[in-house]
Amino acid sequence: MKCTACSVLNTEEAQYCRNCGTPLYPSNEASDASSNKTVWLLLAVIASFVIVELGYFVISTFELDFIYDVINLSSFMTLIPTLTLLIAAVLTPNQKAKIALFIGFGLMLLFLAGYYIS
Incomplete structure (x- = not known):
């Protein structure tokens, strides 16, 4: 059986990857918990x-x-969702969601940079 984490071939009866130790047959509870965390x-x-x-x-x-005279509110308010995207991208267990969140974080950084450049 091929490990989903590191792609090393293992014997069919193996429970864990011989290379990285990842469970080869993950339980449904773990996937449910990671789905809930992602949501x-x-x-x-x-x-x-x-x-x-x-x-x-x-x-x-x-x-x-x-x-608006007291604080540059536009950049401050844009910083909140930008940091939330970064935190969610780091914490999410779902790889596809992680990639999407990091892309969103990068786009928000570009948007936020526009406030500081101008």
Whole structure:
């Protein structure tokens, strides 16, 4: 049997990879737990974007534009979801979600760099 983590061939009766020690037949409980963790991390990313948008909504609704004079709010508010993307990308066990989150983090860094360059 070929290990899914390191691609080393193992005997068919082996329970763990002889090279890296990864279980060759993972239990369903582990995959359910990692799926739940991935879902919660993705929800945290979505929530961070919603919080930022609510912040902008409250500022514009209650005409709190003086806040923009005190702090560069645009870059600060963009930093929140950017850091949330980075944390979720590091913590998520799902490799495809990890790649997508790191791509999102990179795009957000480019977007955030625009605030500091201009």
